[in-house]
Amino acid sequence: MFQTRSLSAALLGTLALAAVALPAATAQTVKGQSITVNPTAPAAVTGLTLIDADTNKPVPGFDPIQPGATLDLARLPARMNMRANVSGAVKSVWFGLDGNGNYRLQGGVPYSLCSDNGGDYEPCPAAVFAPGAHSLLATPFTAANGGGTAGLAASLTYTVVRSAAAQPTPAPALAVTSFTLINADTNQPVPGFDPIRPGARLRLSALPSRLNVRANVGSGVRSVRFAQKGSKDYLENEAPFALCGDSKDKSGKKGDYLNCGANRFAPGQHRLTATPFSKMFAGGTAGQALTLDFTVER
Structure with a gap:
């Protein structure tokens, strides 16, 4: 028993001495090491923007479109589209519209609801902005053609109306x-x-x-x-x-x-x-x- 305790004490003393005897440079190197964990941001649709298909610009006041928004056709551009805004490793977006979960698959930036040609937006069919209540779901994927992993989807409900047109200003004669x-x-x-x-x-x-x-x-x-x-x-x-x-x-x-x-x-x-x-x-x-x-x- 005595010998065992003496041996243990001797070993501990040796280890302590070794720790004290580490070169200064080595000690500094070990002290300066650190590990940083930086996980990849998940693929996500962060919101949807209403686009003027003639100017290819967001419609003022609808970037992004707020949940439950009312779109008054009498006060909006005649030709419109929607864009899904994304973050993370998104390679494609599936759009579902009014119960049709496979309304459209968009495989490239910008992720538009109704197609585009390298950012030159096509106008959506009339049904997308028909008066009434609508629901839209945009789901991002990490690979092309809806492949890979589904990310964080964004849902949007909106209502389309056409208000009574304001009383037109009488047209000037001879104009x-x-x-x-x-x-x-x-x-x-x-x-x-x-x-x-x-x-x-x-x-x-x-x-x-x-x-x-x-x-x-x-x-x-x-x-x-x-x-x-x-x-x-x-x-x-x-x-x-x-x-x-x-x-x-x-x-x-x-x-x-x-x-x-x-x-x-x-x-x-x-x-x-x-x-x-x-x-x-x-x-x-x-x-x-x-x-x-x-x-x-x-």
């Missing part, structure tokens, strides 16, 4: 008040472009192949002169006042729109000005003209 893009095959306005908003982007691949533009006017207008850089001025003497002219249909009614030449909708920046007059052939008094800047893309 061009707006422009409308016309499908020259159907003679009807192109959805989303009635009227054409200032700075609009017209993507030819998403529009009818035959187009025209109508100048909408106030009272007392008898002719309209159209001026567009790169094209010859055009004078229209009878309503509807069409940029590229129109003819009478079989019943003798004017309004069978002609197709504009390619130069009117050539890719690039355009400026169109329409000036109204109180008499035919640009006679009488010139009224309030309207200028529209727009961009054309393939």
